[in-house]
Amino acid sequence: MISQEKNPGNAAAPVVHARAGRAHPVTLREVAELAGVSTATVSLVINKKKNARIADETRQRVTEAIAQLGYRPNAMAKTLVSGTSKFIGLVADGVATTPFAGQIIHGAQDEAWKHGYALLIANTEGNQDLEKDAIAMMLEYKVRGILYSTWFHRPTGIPDTLREADFVLVNCFSPDAGAARAVVPDEAQGGQSATQILLRSGHRRIAFINTTTPAPAKDGRLQGYKDALEDAGIPFDPDLVLEAYPDQEGGYGATDDLLQLGVSAVYCYNDRMAMGLYDGLRENGLSIPEDIAVVGFDNQEVIAAHLRPPLSTVSLPHYELGAAGVRMLLGLDAAPLESAVKIACPAVERDSVAAHSPA
Amino acid sequence: MISQEKNPGNAAAPVVHARAGRAHPVTLREVAELAGVSTATVSLVINKKKNARIADETRQRVTEAIAQLGYRPNAMAKTLVSGTSKFIGLVADGVATTPFAGQIIHGAQDEAWKHGYALLIANTEGNQDLEKDAIAMMLEYKVRGILYSTWFHRPTGIPDTLREADFVLVNCFSPDAGAARAVVPDEAQGGQSATQILLRSGHRRIAFINTTTPAPAKDGRLQGYKDALEDAGIPFDPDLVLEAYPDQEGGYGATDDLLQLGVSAVYCYNDRMAMGLYDGLRENGLSIPEDIAVVGFDNQEVIAAHLRPPLSTVSLPHYELGAAGVRMLLGLDAAPLESAVKIACPAVERDSVAAHSPA
DNA sequence: CCAGACTGTTCAAGCGTTTTAGCAAAATTC
DNA sequence: GAATTTTGCTAAAACGCTTGAACAGTCTGG
Numbered sequence: 001m002i003s004q005e006k007n008p009g010n011a012a013a014p015v016v017h018a019r020a021g022r023a024h025p026v027t028l029r030e031v032a033e034l035a036g037v038s039t040a041t042v043s044l045v046i047n048k049k050k051n052a053r054i055a056d057e058t059r060q061r062v063t064e065a066i067a068q069l070g071y072r073p074n075a076m077a078k079t080l081v082s083g084t085s086k087f088i089g090l091v092a093d094g095v096a097t098t099p100f101a102g103q104i105i106h107g108a109q110d111e112a113w114k115h116g117y118a119l120l121i122a123n124t125e126g127n128q129d130l131e132k133d134a135i136a137m138m139l140e141y142k143v144r145g146i147l148y149s150t151w152f153h154r155p156t157g158i159p160d161t162l163r164e165a166d167f168v169l170v171n172c173f174s175p176d177a178g179a180a181r182a183v184v185p186d187e188a189q190g191g192q193s194a195t196q197i198l199l200r201s202g203h204r205r206i207a208f209i210n211t212t213t214p215a216p217a218k219d220g221r222l223q224g225y226k227d228a229l230e231d232a233g234i235p236f237d238p239d240l241v242l243e244a245y246p247d248q249e250g251g252y253g254a255t256d257d258l259l260q261l262g263v264s265a266v267y268c269y270n271d272r273m274a275m276g277l278y279d280g281l282r283e284n285g286l287s288i289p290e291d292i293a294v295v296g297f298d299n300q301e302v303i304a305a306h307l308r309p310p311l312s313t314v315s316l317p318h319y320e321l322g323a324a325g326v327r328m329l330l331g332l333d334a335a336p337l338e339s340a341v342k343i344a345c346p347a348v349e350r351d352s353v354a355a356h357s358p359a
Numbered sequence: 360m361i362s363q364e365k366n367p368g369n370a371a372a373p374v375v376h377a378r379a380g381r382a383h384p385v386t387l388r389e390v391a392e393l394a395g396v397s398t399a400t401v402s403l404v405i406n407k408k409k410n411a412r413i414a415d416e417t418r419q420r421v422t423e424a425i426a427q428l429g430y431r432p433n434a435m436a437k438t439l440v441s442g443t444s445k446f447i448g449l450v451a452d453g454v455a456t457t458p459f460a461g462q463i464i465h466g467a468q469d470e471a472w473k474h475g476y477a478l479l480i481a482n483t484e485g486n487q488d489l490e491k492d493a494i495a496m497m498l499e500y501k502v503r504g505i506l507y508s509t510w511f512h513r514p515t516g517i518p519d520t521l522r523e524a525d526f527v528l529v530n531c532f533s534p535d536a537g538a539a540r541a542v543v544p545d546e547a548q549g550g551q552s553a554t555q556i557l558l559r560s561g562h563r564r565i566a567f568i569n570t571t572t573p574a575p576a577k578d579g580r581l582q583g584y585k586d587a588l589e590d591a592g593i594p595f596d597p598d599l600v601l602e603a604y605p606d607q608e609g610g611y612g613a614t615d616d617l618l619q620l621g622v623s624a625v626y627c628y629n630d631r632m633a634m635g636l637y638d639g640l641r642e643n644g645l646s647i648p649e650d651i652a653v654v655g656f657d658n659q660e661v662i663a664a665h666l667r668p669p670l671s672t673v674s675l676p677h678y679e680l681g682a683a684g685v686r687m688l689l690g691l692d693a694a695p696l697e698s699a700v701k702i703a704c705p706a707v708e709r710d711s712v713a714a715h716s717p718a
Numbered sequence: 719c720c721a722g723a724c725t726g727t728t729c730a731a732g733c734g735t736t737t738t739a740g741c742a743a744a745a746t747t748c
Numbered sequence: 749g750a751a752t753t754t755t756g757c758t759a760a761a762a763c764g765c766t767t768g769a770a771c772a773g774t775c776t777g778g
Binding site: 400 | 759762765
Binding site: 137 | 458
C-alpha cells in the first residue's frame with residue numbers, strides 16, 4: 001500500500017525523474033470531453049454556482065471526470081477573467097530577518113488564508129529599489145492589496161507606487177495623519193500594563209530604563225509608565241527614568257546607576273535589556289524578584305520565558321498586527337483614516353515579580 | 360512638492376478613499392492605440408525580443424505611451440500564455456513561528472528574487488489539511504516549483520500532491536533515499552567545528568551535553584564531536600556525554616552532573632542549553648571561560664551574541680538552506696537524488712572560550 | 719392542447735498577453 | 749530595373765477559464 005496507485009502501469013519503470021508525468025496539465029476542456037458536457041457546465045459544477053441548474057447525474061459525471069483526470073483549475077486563467085487575484089502582498093523591510101517580527105507574516109498568513117487569500121511576500125531589507133520592484137511585481141500579479149510592514153514600530157514614508165494598490169501599514173504609520181490606514185501596537189497601554197504588574201505587587205518606587213533610541217516605542221512606553229503611576233497616585237519622578245541602549249549590554253551597563261536609585265522594582269524598555277540587567281543584578285549579589293523585581297517588554301519568547309527566573313513582560317502583538325492588517329485590508333475591520341488602529345500589548349506574568357511583596 | 364503630481368486635478372477633492380483612481384487598469388491595447396501601433400508591437404518592445412525588428416522611432420513612441428499611461432503588464436495574462444508563473448512556493452511547517460528558521464524564508468526570497476521569481480509562502484503549522492490546500496493552491500497558481508521546509512532538521516514524509524510539482528526539501532529529507540532532492544545542514548561538520556574551537560584552545564577533556572530528543576541533529580552533532588576528538592588523537596569517552604532537554608532549563612539542570620566530570624570545557628547541543636548552563640555555572644561560582652569554556656550550537660543571535668560572555672557557537676545556515684533550495688529547484692546547483700546536499704555550519708567564535716588556555 | 723414557466727445545457731464572447739506567419743515597403747544586389 | 753533581401757509592422761490564434769444570453773425540452777395550469 002505504499003502510495004503506488006498514483007502511478008498506474010509503471011511496472012518496472014526506470015527512475016522517472018521526480019517531476020510526475022504531467023506533460024500537459026489537464027484542462028477544463030479535457031474534463032468536459034470526458035464527462036461528455038461543455039466546458040461551461042464543468043465550470044458551473046466546479047464553482048457550485050447557486051443559480052446554476054445542473055442535473056445530479058451530470059454533476060456526478062463531471063465530478064468523476066475531475067477526479068479521474070486529477071484536474072486542477074488554472075488560477076491564472078481564473079484571475080484573468082475576474083480581474084483580481086486571491087493574493088495579498090506583504091512587503092516588509094525586515095520581518096524575516098528579525099526573530100519575532102516574523103510573527104507578522106504568520107498572523108497575516110493565517111488571516112489571509114482564512115479568507116481564501118494567499119500571501120505574496122517580499123523582504124526588502126529597506127532597499128528602496130527592491131521595494132519598488134516588489135510592489136510593481138505585486139501590482140502586476142493583481143494582488144487584492146498590500147500590507148506594508150516594518151520590523152519595528154516607526155513612522156514611514158509611503159512609496160508612490162504603493163498608492164496604486166489598496167494598502168495598509170502594519171507596525172508603522174504615516175507621519176501625515178489621514179494619509180493611510182495603519183495598525184500599530186499600543187505602546188502606551190503596554191507600558192502601563194508593565195508598570196501595573198509591578199504596582200500590583202506592591203512596589204511604589206519603580207525605575208524605568210528607557211531606550212536611548214528615538215521611536216514611538218520610547219515615548220509610548222514612557223507615557224504608559226507615567227499613566228500607571230498617576231492612576232496609582234504616585235507622583236512621577238524623572239530621576240527614576242534612566243536611558244540605555246536597548247540590548248543586553250545596555251541593560252547590564254545600567255545596573256550601577258539603577259542601584260543608586262534605591263528602587264524595589266524596575267521596568268525595562270525591552271526584554272533584552274532585562275536580560276542584561278539580570279546579569280548585572282546577579283553580579284551585585286541581588287536576587288530577582290526578592291531584592292528587586294523586573295519586568296521587560298516585547299515578550300521575546302526565546303529570552304523572556306527562559307531567563308532565570310522567567311521574565312514578566314508585555315507582548316508585542318506581532319501576530320495580531322499581521323492579522324488585523326489583513327482584516328483591515330479586506331474591509332472586515334473598521335479602518336479609520338485619521339489615525340492608526342492600536343493593538344493591545346497584553347501582559348505576560350512570570351516569576352520576575354513576586355506575587356505580592358510590598359517593598 | 361508633496362507627492363501631489365500623481366493625482367492631477369484634485370483641487371479640493373474630498374478625502375478620496377485611499378485606493379487610487381484606477382477604475383480600469385491600463386492594458387496593452389490602450390498603449391498600442393495611444394502609440395498608434397498594434398498590440399503585438401507593444402509586446403515586442405516591452406519584452407525586448409532580440410529578433411524583433413522595431414524602428415527606433417516606434418520604440419520611442421511606445422515607450423512614451425507606456426510611461427504616459429502608467430501601464431503595468433498583467434502578469435496573469437502572461438502566465439496564462441507561458442504556462443508557468445514566476446512563483447516559487449514555500450511551504451513550511453513553522454518557519455515563521457520559529458525565530459531563526461525565518462531565515463530560510465529570507466534566503467529563499469533573496470535567491471528567488473535574484474532569478475526573477477517571487478515567493479509564495481504558506482505556513483502550515485504541521486496541519487496536514489492546510490498543507491494539502493497550500494500545495495493545491497500553489498499548483499493552481501502554476502508555481503515553478505515548491506520548497507518544502509521544516510523548522511528543525513528532520514526526516515519527513517512527502518505529501519502525494521507535492522509530487523505533482525517540481526520540489527526540493529529544505530532542512531528536511533526523505534527517509535527513503537533517492538526519493539527527493541533535499542538540502543540540510545551538515546550537523547556532523549558543525550559538531551566537529553564546535554569541538555575544534557575547544558580543542559584549538561587547548562582543552563583535552565571536553566564534555567558534550569547532547570539533547571534527549573531524537574533527531575538527525577542529535578546523532579550528527581555527536582558524531583562531529585567524536586570525529587574532532589579522533590582527529591586530535593583523544594579517545595572518545597562516553598562518560599563525558601550527558602543528555603538534557605534542549606532548552607535553558609535543560610542546560611541549567613545539567614550543571615551538577617557536568618561538574619562531576621572534571622572537564623575544562625563543554626560543548627552544548629544548542630545555544631539555549633548553553634544559556635541555562637551559564638546560569639548554573641555562575642551559581643557555582645565558576646566563571647566562563649576561565650574556569651570552564653563553553654560552546655553552543657545554532658548561533659541564535661538574540662542569545663549567543665549577547666550572553667555574558669558572548670557565546671562561541673556554530674551557525675545553523677538557515678539563510679543558505681533557503682537560498683540553496685531555490686538554486687537546486689531552478690537547476691542552478693547540482694542536486695543529487697541519492698542523498699541530501701549538506702550545507703556547512705560555520706563556527707562563530709566569541710568569548711566563551713579563551714584564546715588559548717590549556718586546562 | 720397550448721401558453722407560459724422551468725430545467726438542463728450549450729454558445730460564444732471576453733479577460734490581457736505572446737507569438738508565428740505573413741505582408742508591404744524599402745533597401746540591396748546584379 | 750527586375751529580383752531578392754531586409755526591415756518594420758500587423759493579424760490572428762492561442763492560453764484556460766467565466767458568464768450572460770439563448771436554446772431545446774419538459775412541466776404546469778387553465
